[in-house]
Amino acid sequence: MDYIILDIEFNGRKFASEHPMEVIEIGAVRLDSSLQYKDEFSSLIKPIYFSTLNSFIKKKTGIPQEDIDIAARFPKVITAFQTWLDQSEDGVLLLTWGGEDMKRIIQDIRMHKMDDSYWMAATYFDLLKGVLRARGLSNDISVEGAMALLGLEPSGSAHRALDDAKMTAEIFRAIFSDLDFGRSQHYKDTFSNARERKTVKVAIKAMTSQKIVPTWELVVEHYFTDKATLADPRKVAELQEYFAAQVGRR
Template sequence: MHYVILDIEFNGRKFASDLPMEVIEIGAVRLDDKLQQTGTFTALIKPVYFAKLNKFIREKTGITQEEIDRAGRFPDVIASFIRWLGPPDSFLLVTWGGEDLKRIVLDTRMHRLDDSFWLAVRYYDLLKGFLRVHDLKSDVSVERALEMLGLPAGEHAHRALGDAVMTAGIFRTLHDRLDLDQFRQYKDTYSNAKERRMVKSAIRTMKLRGAEPDWDTIAEHFLKDKIDLANEKKRDELKAYFEAEINK
């Protein structure tokens, strides 16, 4: 069994749009069972939408427009990445949060490619593992985690391979304290972390007021006009999250 530490960059935007964000860079580090680095993968991807990078992305990542213009398209890059990875049962993917794998799945589907490889991949959310080890409730960045562990920050933060290398350092440091059996496989979600935190906060507020939390009250008084509860899949998912929190 070996480990692949993954990081991506995507062309986020600061304005509302129905057009999707896309992966523009993939970086990965392969570690053997002794946690020694045995390989790396790095590639830029030319997006279909927002192919002209905005100033925020250029300044954050250091990726130039010229580099993106020369980059390969997603289908070719992702095929090369899958060949580099090998069979999905031969490695454990390690990510900082669940967004990176989600973005790859969404882009795979956008390009009408087969997503079965990514649905079969097992991944471990190192951010959640870090929070459990340190008994923290709020998310932290890779840079903050490095600081807390006394590890040096890399020279190429906010580039996919540089961030993957830094994340690999965190993984090595915490490896013996992590329960790697708590891996996951990708599952479609319709709510985001912020919306789930709103549900959790509403439960806490009702309890502080001496009231017994119930879904209808939370939906009407805490979530209405803040979350699109007309979206049936999102509503059902948040209701299930509410019930799971109550049962804890």
């Protein structure tokens, strides 16, 4: 099995919009089962929305606007990337820094009305969480922060997909023996956001401090003032499951 260290960059916006942010760059490194470098993949993508990069994204990534203007669209790039992934005859394990990369790729696949089954079936390992568990840390750290923690020397340009993938590969090599690959996973759709989950957590803490037995009904009645946020039954089911898990920890 090969290890694919994956990184993406996506465009941003300075204002509220119904249009999604999109992947604008994919970078990946392939390591063999002995953690030796085999090859790499890199491509820019011209997005449908916000194709003119704002100043923040240009400064953060250093991607020239003229390179984005002539880049291929997402369907062509993701198809080429999947073909590249399939060159690993014995399968692959994807490694990402956090869960956002998988989410963004699947979001764009769906936006372009492409079949998402390849990516929903893909097995990936969240290396960020792996590093946190291995080092007993509770707060997220950046790739650069992990490099410093492990005494590794950063190289390339931060926030360019291929360079970030290469640095992440070095982290992976350095901490490989401490990783629990039993925590590899498949992407799972989420319907609630971090703010909504925090509301549930705060509600449970407040009720417990007042010696009130927390119930889902009380959370909805007193802490979700905008009931429209709970219109989606998939979100409600997800938050109820989160509520039960949080109460079970107490």
